[in-house]
Amino acid sequence: MDKPVTAANQLDPVTFEVLRNAFVNIVDQMAEQVRRTCYSFVVYNRDFSNALCDAEGNTVAQGNQDLAAHVGTLHYTCKAVIEEFGADIHPGDVFLINDPYVGGTHFSDTRVLLPIFVDGRLIAWSQANGHWADMGGSVPGSFDVTAKDMFKEGIRVPPVRIWRKGEYCYDVARLIAKNTRDPDAIIGDMDAQTQAARIAERELKRLCDKYGVGTIETTFAAVQDYVERAVRLRLAELPDGSWETVDFVDQDPSKAEGLIPIHVKMTIAGDAIEFDLTGSHPTIGSIYNSAFGGTFAAIVSGMKTFFPDVPLNAGLYRTVTVTVPDDTIVSARWPVAVTGFVMCFEKIMNAIFELFSRIMPERAMACAFNIEYLQTGGYDARGAGRPYFMLYDWLAGGWGGRNGRDGLGVTASCFGVGLMIQPVEGQERLCPVRTDRLQITTDSAGPGKWRGGVGLDKAGTILDVENCVFSYFCDRERSVVWGIEGGLPGAPHGLWLEPEGEPARFLGAVFSDVPVGKGARFWRGTSGGGGYGDPLERDPERVKEDVVDDYVSLERARKDYGVVLEVVDEDLAEYRVDEAATKRERAHIAAARAGWLDEDPEQIAARYRAGELDLHDVVRRHGVICDWGTGELLANTTRDFRAQMKARCLPSWN
């Protein structure tokens, strides 16, 4: 069956193109299988990815619908399995791994790997990766934001075998499943992923029968070369040089207030690109650290956003060099907690958006909102059985304003655009929590000549529960979503809780195990995207249309955009731009705004506490960050936030 092929460059163009598509088709078939048969609702909502790797573990094809945060990590886990088992890999074996310290992301992302043998020789691997709903650890869902090391996080699975030469290793599978809160679902997902990996095996063998195994292996190499060539050609067209920026995680909860910097320096030289993250903060005392795998994923995902049509495989990864010293927040090692790697992931990705915006202005984009994830767990006291329930809820938000158009509204976070939000009706049927509103937040979008996309506001009431707790996994309460080219920030994240008969209190964007009882009301929102360009240059007619649709309020049309509108008929939502007043208002803002960013932050915080300034005034006009509950100034945080805001605004405001 083996057809002779002498060298990669002798592969005929038809066979190459046909097989290149066939490999992607195999990965698509795996995805379809996983999504149709998974148990984890997180997987169902698209937190998964699949890959076909060559015999050395290099990725040949990864699905285009895969989650961004898994991109560029599947080859590391494949290599980790190969390294662990070496010659002890046999037909009929299936392996499992979730270890973030050898190239994975976090414990929840559990990968099933199947070695594919043809004529007794290992030629490839198929890999199906899914986010399991629970991995054990101290809290339901395994996201304990107070964890500082892995021992509170969940079960670590180094490369292990779950099938040995066609025999199911029931004991190993059970050992893993029984360490979680929902063993049946874990076994179900393991089955679903294994079947997906088998589909790839079947399909690849079909291709080997048809084209010969030699041709297949040659094409494995050729498709990686092809992607590398495509990326290098594009890099070569970009100017050579170095660009750098800094983005921040909100805080180290175990230390005094202050933003946690992640530095990104990008250097393009000819057809190569380097990312140097030196200068990033040391690891912090929460789960918001990233090991190298997650960091690498962020870098290649950031790049892929600017070359969206380039297929995903190891050829792309070969064009990138990453430099980062050990033990920073973006290069954590065992046993530092890394379940919240995505907080670093999104900062790196947005930093790369900003850097590429400078050299590819036709695809420029300001900062996107940050992923957020509310976990509610307790006993459902509505009926007799009092079952334990877990409600994991995440929202969509706004992406940054773009060059020539507004940002994407209510879109999943850049961590994984395919991640669907859940239907409220499904949640209400399963859990004793009622949603009172889920709607677009007026004024959530960062103002700009092209504003950010809009964010969401969700509020609910706790019904009959016992022993119920909240944990919140979020960021950008302080490192607020930023604009570029003179565009303004979005809005701070954070959750408010109003227990029955008590005043509302602000719990912020990161907390764990907060008790909540029957009748408690709560709400939180997502930011819109940051603005692109000077908001005073936005066409007043566009501002008016935004007011008609309630994306922007009358008040903020004036304050953020300097556009003064007259109400013609409220019932008909008809407004008219007052041209003269708009001209005056814009002149006033243009003259004063640089000064607003230098006003004494203590004074601004005091006026916020007194109700003279609102949240948007404080952030967008003054660049000041407070504890949004008490109104107390966060001086260190404000210092760094203001410096970055000035750098992103002042040069563009004339």
Add this chain to the structure above:
Amino acid sequence: MSKVRVAVDIGGTFTDICILDEATNTLRVQKVPSTRDPIDAALEGIAKAGVNLADITLFSHGTTVATNALIQRNLPHAAVVCTEGFRDVIEIGNSTKADLWDAYQDNPPPYIRRRDRLTIRERTSAAGVVERSIDEAEARELAAKLRKRGYRAVAICFMNAFANGENERALKAVLEAELPGVAVTTSSEVLPEIFEHERFSTTVVNAVLQPVVGDYARRLQDRLAAGGYDSDVLLLHSGGGVMTPKSTDRQAARLASSGIAAGAIANRYIGQLCGYPNVIGFDMGGTSTDVSLAWQGELLTTRDWYIEYGHPICFPSIDIKTIGAGGGSIAWIDEAGSLRNGPQSAGSDPGPACYGRGGEEPANTDANLVLGRLGAGLAGGDLGLDVARARAAIDMRVARPLGMNVEAAAQAILRVANANMADAVRLVSIMRGYDPRDFALVAFGGAGALHGAAIAADLAIPKVIVPPHPGVTSAMGCLLVDIRHDLLSTYLVDSAVADAADIEREFRVLEDEARERLAHEGVAEASMVLTRSIDMRYGGQWRSLTVPVLRPFTNVAAAVEDFGAAHQREYNYRRNGAVVEIFRLNLTAIGVTPKAEFARHAPGGAMPAPRSTRSVTFDEGIQETPIFWREDLPAGVAFAGPAVVEQFDATTLVPPGARAEVDAWLNIVITV
């Protein structure tokens, strides 16, 4: 003149008219250019075919009117009223995008803008308990505002209305009283199904299309009636059946896929006729290819479809996979040197290079022409094809960059195109647990018969069926359908505690409604066929599978066993002993209409001599190939490849090594 049945399939470029003579059971086709008002072309084509409207006994119709109205946002001024706090459900969607990586690609905006999405205070719990009723005064205030704004259609979409539509009905009553002439629809009557985005979206699509489709159906009916046609117009819908204009109020959104359903129906029908209950439909046109699949005589259906990404229409629909590859797909070399095919298309203007209308990029049609697989005249010679231009385009854009000669480049183009299309067929067949070797491929559309044999060979599909009129097979599908309604009821219960008697009662409720709908459309009791199915899933799983069940329903365990078997077939495994959850009860209500019967031809004609021969390049090499004219081929003849069969609307390629025969219905059946 004898009585005829007429089916009209209106496409973007051409309007196809299929005429079945009831006395002789023979089929005629007429093709005319589509017109701005699609009804003009339909009537013009009927007249051109010499058919008197008074002689038509049954007029059925697939239309893109609804699809185009959605895509062009050419919609009536419409509003949606939602539960306070939930006006943005149709804008939020599920928060994903069609292309995950291209941050400069936007989803299409909702069909109703935010300014036209209003709210009212009301709430029903997940269990269906009304926690807050509509306030009469607030409802009247809202009505006044809606009136002032002059909406033509209003959708009412409340949270948990699938469990109890009382509040929706209450508001509807007020609005109907206060806003005479405005079409008011509620989510609980359109799609009483859990999950707000899917239900709201379907209801909104229905609301905005109702006036569009209603107006259209009325105008069509009036113009036909003026000419003497005295029955109902039958409109083809997504479920593979037809409805009368009377049903468009609740089901207008089902017409959004009216334009592509006909091909799938024709596929299934041709398969049945020739004794192949398992068929894959391969309908390849100029810019796209529609793939459908029938298993054991039933077309696969889905509830997961849309015209534009992010705006689902959840009525059951024939599952059709459309890929951006057709005769006009352009071959190109990408920056890293790989030979690609599509998705860009030359369309009909300028069209492939060989059309000589200024197209300079080589399309699949150019490659077929250069290789001699396609003759130099299309559509019966109306349009001459320019071989020299085709050669030049392939030479410049593909052959030179790859260092090949023009013939080798043309072959390369077609092999890539065929492999891409075979991959698409793989996704609808192998992926769902169907083995292509168990199927026949029905190849039609303008280009299907040219490529069908190659696709089949790639997939190891043993037979290719080319119907007598490949270019108008879709229109023929319109002649083959019954009136059909799909009803459903969300029914969530663990199968271990499910009560068969209660499920039976629930089915009876659906049946009563189904009979009422069919009776409303004039279907006699004897012509009603009601079939039941249940959607089930393993407890904790997120996708369900549909399992047919008998009437009366008495045995839950048997249904659970059938579910396990279906899961094994579709997903390769089953979990015996795991919890199985019942999710939904479905009822399909058919009103059987008199069906077209195609003439059967006795075999015995002699194999004609070829009209000519020409040199054709196949993968096996260049061969002097006989060219037959389709109308010369009588039933019963058989011939070996290589051969080319030409006719007005298509060209059939029989490659070397394949055998072809003409069956009693004049299909060419190729054994690959």
